[in-house]
Amino acid sequence: MIETVKRKFRGNPRQHRRYIVTTGDNASRNMILELEIKIRDAHPDDRSGTFDVFEIQRARAVHQSMWTAPFTCLLAAAHAINALTSEPKTRPKDRYGFEYKYPHVIITNGPATGFIVGLVAHLLKILAVVPKNRLKMVYIESWARSRTLSLTGKLYLWTGIANMFCVQHESLANRIRGAQYVGIVAARTTPVG
Template sequence: MSSCTAIFLSILLFFFVRLFFVVSSSRRIRLAAANSRPLQTCSIAIFLGSGGHTSEALKLASALDFSRYSPRTYIVSEGDSFSAQKAHALEHIKATEHVFSDDHPQYKLLTIPRARRVHQSLLSTPPDAVKSLLACMYLVSVRPLFKKGAFRQPFADLLILNGPGTCVILCAAILLNRLIGLPSPRVMYVESFARVKTLSLSGKLLYHFSDRFVVQWPDLVQPGGREVYRGCLV
């Protein structure tokens, strides 16, 4: 066996061992532990996947205590003006309810490239997926390093996902962060209300990599699985 082959196999072995420990630690995380510090705020990021996904995600967000879950980051796909408008509208409604203790905006809107457009061919998808991954890596890995007073702090304490495909790329960037030891947000995946009997493709891909996996229908709960069922949330 050549030295190059031995080095390659050693790196590959290290990668899989590291991946195993990252996935194992994700399973042990309990997001409810944050409730033990009720006086502290929790920065939150929410991916708005357009259409029904956006409506469900914002419905979840509207139930939060904005005075505690602050600041908020809404992540939308490129060209999704609908989700951006809905996020601004929710923040405006909350502001009129005098939720905030000051007049400064407590939220921001970030845009990332789509991993795949509707009806896009599979052959043309990889370049767009790579472009989306690089943008997500900048968001979760590079950008926090240049934020004043936020060294070794993730771009958000908690990230909520509920599909579609671009959220898988976003989660992949966070997984890469964990593999190299950079700070990362906790990830909560909430399966869409429309998924009654089977998980979505995004849900199947992120099942083992999310810190908390929430379903909204009892038929999705598997014996010995890691799903959390709390009834219909949206």
């Protein structure tokens, strides 16, 4: 997802980016900080906006027993509620109003934790905790998936909770009803500019 943000970033001083990483994922946290330094350096005129990083429980660890997975998924969901409803400290409501209280768009790919975040976002809208014009879901199937969807992709497709379901391989997009072919959006690219 870091490469997607890097490739598609457009400077806007009113923009706030919230990154959600799983507990102990220091590599992703470091890549986020590197990306944000590049964004800030590319937009020194204050068009870089603001960002924050939320850490949530991993939904399911590799080789984790299926018997314990529901409990870690519930813990991940509780953390996701906090991440999706917390006001950004860099965008306080006394200065910006409620415009930044809830994310406008959530972009995710492959991991199960991403599906938990999407499911929580969907439930928050159903329960009218957040306005219906917030927490729009964009799911991008991993570039690594060229013949079949990942389990997370299948869950997003089956539940229909993604506002936009994107696939990076045209041949796979042609086989999946409702999928939008977007081409390569997450390949390594040059720095933000």
